[in-house]
Amino acid sequence: MLRTLNCIIIGLAILVSPIAFAKKPPIGDKAPDFTLHSDGPHNLRLSEQKGYIVAVVFWASWCRSCPVQLKALEQLQKKYADFGVKVWAITLDKNRADTQHYQEHKGLALTVLYDETFVVSERYDIDDLPSSFIVDRDGVIRHLQNGFEPTDVNTFDTLLQSLVSE
Amino acid sequence: MNAINHKLARLFSALLLVSLCSLSTAADLEETVDLDVGDDLEFIEIDDILDEEASAPAATVAIPKANLEAPAEEEEFVDLNMILYGTENPNGDTQTAMADKDPETMQQEMQSLKEKILQVNRDLFILEEDLLFPSSTQVNVFVSYDALEYFQLDGVSLKINDRPISNHLYTERELKAMNRGAVQRLFTGNLPVGEHELVAVVTGVGPEGRDYKRAVSMAFEKTSGTKYIELTIEGDDLRKQPGFRLKQWE
Numbered sequence: 001m002l003r004t005l006n007c008i009i010i011g012l013a014i015l016v017s018p019i020a021f022a023k024k025p026p027i028g029d030k031a032p033d034f035t036l037h038s039d040g041p042h043n044l045r046l047s048e049q050k051g052y053i054v055a056v057v058f059w060a061s062w063c064r065s066c067p068v069q070l071k072a073l074e075q076l077q078k079k080y081a082d083f084g085v086k087v088w089a090i091t092l093d094k095n096r097a098d099t100q101h102y103q104e105h106k107g108l109a110l111t112v113l114y115d116e117t118f119v120v121s122e123r124y125d126i127d128d129l130p131s132s133f134i135v136d137r138d139g140v141i142r143h144l145q146n147g148f149e150p151t152d153v154n155t156f157d158t159l160l161q162s163l164v165s166e
Numbered sequence: 167m168n169a170i171n172h173k174l175a176r177l178f179s180a181l182l183l184v185s186l187c188s189l190s191t192a193a194d195l196e197e198t199v200d201l202d203v204g205d206d207l208e209f210i211e212i213d214d215i216l217d218e219e220a221s222a223p224a225a226t227v228a229i230p231k232a233n234l235e236a237p238a239e240e241e242e243f244v245d246l247n248m249i250l251y252g253t254e255n256p257n258g259d260t261q262t263a264m265a266d267k268d269p270e271t272m273q274q275e276m277q278s279l280k281e282k283i284l285q286v287n288r289d290l291f292i293l294e295e296d297l298l299f300p301s302s303t304q305v306n307v308f309v310s311y312d313a314l315e316y317f318q319l320d321g322v323s324l325k326i327n328d329r330p331i332s333n334h335l336y337t338e339r340e341l342k343a344m345n346r347g348a349v350q351r352l353f354t355g356n357l358p359v360g361e362h363e364l365v366a367v368v369t370g371v372g373p374e375g376r377d378y379k380r381a382v383s384m385a386f387e388k389t390s391g392t393k394y395i396e397l398t399i400e401g402d403d404l405r406k407q408p409g410f411r412l413k414q415w416e
Contacts, residue, residue, distance in 0.1 A: 035335040042338040043320065 024125045027144055031135045034120045036090065036113040039103070044088070044113060050139055053085045053163050055156070057132040058121055060092045061102040069130045069148035074109050076156055083164040084137070090115050092129070136163055295354075303356040304392040307332070307364070311344040313401035317378060317408035319344075320370040322397065324353055327362055331355060349396070357388045366397050368410055384412040 025032055035045040046054065057073055059066040070089060077087040089110040091099045096114060103112065115121050124133070127146070134143040134156075143159055145152070267275075305326075311319055319341060324332040332353045336344075344350060365383040372378030386395065394415035402409045 035337060037320075037335065042341075043335045045335075045337045045339075048337055048339055 024144060025123075025141055027141050029141055030139055031133070031141045032123050034123065036115055036120060038114070039099075039112040044111070046135065047139060049086065049135070051084065051137050053080075053083075053137055053160065054135045055085065055087045055132065055160070056090060056135070057087070057130050058090050058092060058115075058124070058126045059130045061098045062093075063129040065148065066130045067106060068150060069132065069152075070106075070108060070110065072148070072150075072153045072156065073132075076153075076160060077110065079157075080160050080164060085160055085164065086111065088113055090120060092118065092121055092126075134159060134163070136166070299354055299356055301392045302390050303358065303388075305353075305355055305357045305388065306351060306392065306394050307353040307366075308394065308396045309344075309350045309352050309399070310396060311341070311399045312347075313399050313408040314345055316373050316401045316406060317399065318371040319368070319399060321368075322352060323367040323369075325365040325367075326355075326357065328365075352397075357393070359388050359390060361385065361387055364395060364412060366410070366412060368397075368399065370408075372408065373406060378408070380408075380410050382410045382412050384414075386414055 031046060033045065033047040035043050038044045046056075055073060055076070057066075057069055059070060073087045073089070077085060087110050089108070090113045092115055093099045094116060096116075099112060099114070102108065124131075130148050131146050132143075132148070133141055133145070136142045142163060143156075307324060309322060313319075319336050321333070321335040323330065323334075334352055340350065363383060363385050365381060367379065367381045369377075369379045382397070384395070386393065396413045396415060398409075398411045398413060400409050400411070401407075
């Protein structure tokens with residue numbers, strides 16, 4: 001009886017461990033794929049963006065430090081738009097109306113994706129907002145970052161410049 | 167055939183070497199003669215010239231000079247084998263063996279190799295499927311879509327026996343492919359023999375741009391063979407509405 005109980009506990013531990021110890025996908029790995037609803041007419045899938053450099057930022061309308069990064073990324077998108085750079089802003093708002101309200105009032109000019117069920121943010125182990133990662137033309141993660149300081153604009157700019165020239 | 171080619175190449179290179187040497191010798195000879203003649207040009211008469219021609223052996227003294235300079239010229243000499251085969255030793259080099267082959271033959275070999283790789287890949291895929299999803303328990307659900315006028319497909323959720331098994335969102339690329347007649351395999355899994363129920367929830371944008379959500383269900387019996395079920399989304403021209411149907415394939 002005790003032996004059976006032990007087996008069950010070990011089995012459960014093995015089954016639960018990948019969830020319990022879920023970590024951010026490391027830099028240099030293929031970015032985990034996802035498909036999300038977007039504010040455009042079609043859904044967007046990360047694996048279909050091969051050949052493009054995709055900068056993804058997780059944000060929410062209630063996040064106070066997010067607008068700084070969103071504005072910075074807007075500028076970078078304008079700068080590198082002709083070089084195949086896309087910026088996706090994945091919102092963690094539960095209601096789309098909140099995101100749409102933010103877009104209308106702040107004039108957000110980025111492609112917005114809705115992660116209402118938090119599937120993607122859990123897969124990428126997002127704890128802080130804003131958080132961001134950059135995927136190169138081959139779908140490999142090249143940069144991961146929690147939080148955003150105004151000086152980080154230069155880091156993003158340099159990184160995008162190097163990725164564009166690759 | 168290869169041996170003949172090598173011999174011809176060696177013969178040609180030898181001929182080239184000899185012709186280069188003779189040219190250089192002649193040039194040296196001319197130089198020597200010119201110098202010798204040029205010194206006493208005003209005083210030489212025709213007999214003297216004839217004498218000088220007769221004293222050609224003296225001019226041939228320059229030959230050793232030419233021979234002395236030969237090593238320097240040999241450095242400039244490029245082995246024909248290097249040009250033809252990329253190596254001084256055409257024998258026993260795989261690169262040479264490749265170069266020997268006719269480009270068409272090589273292309274054919276490459277093609278056959280590609281076909282073999284594809285075949286191995288296909289066999290591995292089938293083997294993997296057989297191991298993961300044995301035909302006795304295998305269930306496949308496919309989706310076909312032909313209702314672009316009345317319905318823009320957004321996503322499909324599948325449940326078997328009230329258990330979610332698949333949740334798929336369609337991208338523009340997938341929709342284009344399906345509009346061209348592609349059938350998507352949405353789910354492959356295992357089910358025991360017996361009675362089961364499949365529920366498909368389809369979401370999208372219906373007529374007049376309104377959000378559209380429909381569910382279709384079907385009870386089916388899983389037998390010992392592989393089960394194929396198709397979810398068809400078709401436009402109903404009479405009702406001007408999309409139609410959803412689950413169909414079993416035996």
